[in-house]
Amino acid sequence: MPPGRKHPARRAIGVFDLIVVIKGSLYLGEEDRHYEVSAGHALILRPDAEHYPTRACEEDTEYYWAHFHTLGGWSVAEDMLAPARMSDSAEPVPVAEQFAPRLFVKRIPQFAKAVKLNVLENKLQQLSQMSINDHIHGVRWKQQLLFQEVIDLLSASVEAGSPTPALACAEKAASYLRHHYREDITAQSLGESINFHPVYIARCMKREFGCSPFDYLLRFRIQQAKLLLLQTDLSVSRIAEEVGFNQSAYFATCFARFEGLSPRQYRQRFSLN
Numbered sequence: 001m002p003p004g005r006k007h008p009a010r011r012a013i014g015v016f017d018l019i020v021v022i023k024g025s026l027y028l029g030e031e032d033r034h035y036e037v038s039a040g041h042a043l044i045l046r047p048d049a050e051h052y053p054t055r056a057c058e059e060d061t062e063y064y065w066a067h068f069h070t071l072g073g074w075s076v077a078e079d080m081l082a083p084a085r086m087s088d089s090a091e092p093v094p095v096a097e098q099f100a101p102r103l104f105v106k107r108i109p110q111f112a113k114a115v116k117l118n119v120l121e122n123k124l125q126q127l128s129q130m131s132i133n134d135h136i137h138g139v140r141w142k143q144q145l146l147f148q149e150v151i152d153l154l155s156a157s158v159e160a161g162s163p164t165p166a167l168a169c170a171e172k173a174a175s176y177l178r179h180h181y182r183e184d185i186t187a188q189s190l191g192e193s194i195n196f197h198p199v200y201i202a203r204c205m206k207r208e209f210g211c212s213p214f215d216y217l218l219r220f221r222i223q224q225a226k227l228l229l230l231q232t233d234l235s236v237s238r239i240a241e242e243v244g245f246n247q248s249a250y251f252a253t254c255f256a257r258f259e260g261l262s263p264r265q266y267r268q269r270f271s272l273n
Helices: 117-133 137-159 165-179 187-194 198-209 213-231 236-242 248-259 263-270
Strands: 016-023 025-030 033-038 041-045 050-055 062-068 111-113
Touching (some): 016 025, 016 033, 016 117, 033 041, 111 137, 117 137, 165 187, 165 213, 187 213, 198 213, 213 248, 236 248, 248 263
Antiparallel strands (some): 016 041, 016 062, 041 111
């Protein structure tokens, strides 16, 4: 873009703009925020907002400009250092999503100096070259893989720090529960196993996963039971035992509470017999 030119103004176009400046500067605004995007910086413009130039380029400016969108939801975090709520919660998973790809949280700064700019520029250049042949399905696949690497580089500045103590505790507790879900686990045994006080573990898991350790364990057991109901011919009582329930009646009660139907009804819903 030569001196005197401006980036176009747009309103709620429905996709994100990713702008990475390699040389010179772009001057952009989004709603009431103004940005001077100089060489080595990246800016993401929201799909639901108005963006516009605040002034023209003052020198020859080179930049990469791409549009993208997310399959899952997105939100703006006021504090980029605050922990994101983990998607692996105790909420019931609909039957249709039982085998669907699981979404995850990826945090990227809206405006920041790019980490490893040379690597980022190289990947953006490859993406640009691929666009000539993006009518070919195989090329689209490679584009997607490459773009994920771009997002990874953009998120590096946010994810470079160590996890918070609360996040580390919650993840450690969740990992233990997942590995030992077939066993009889108590708050005391969980605390002793990962060297955290049970009350602190409960507080951390509530913050990160939105549920208590017991609810997390129960939800995970039910998920494993659903897989066994669909993938095996084991009896309901045997499945209850396999996933850590001492009594099949209690298993059936918990299953119905989460899924709205009994284990047998769940299996029959998908059975050809």
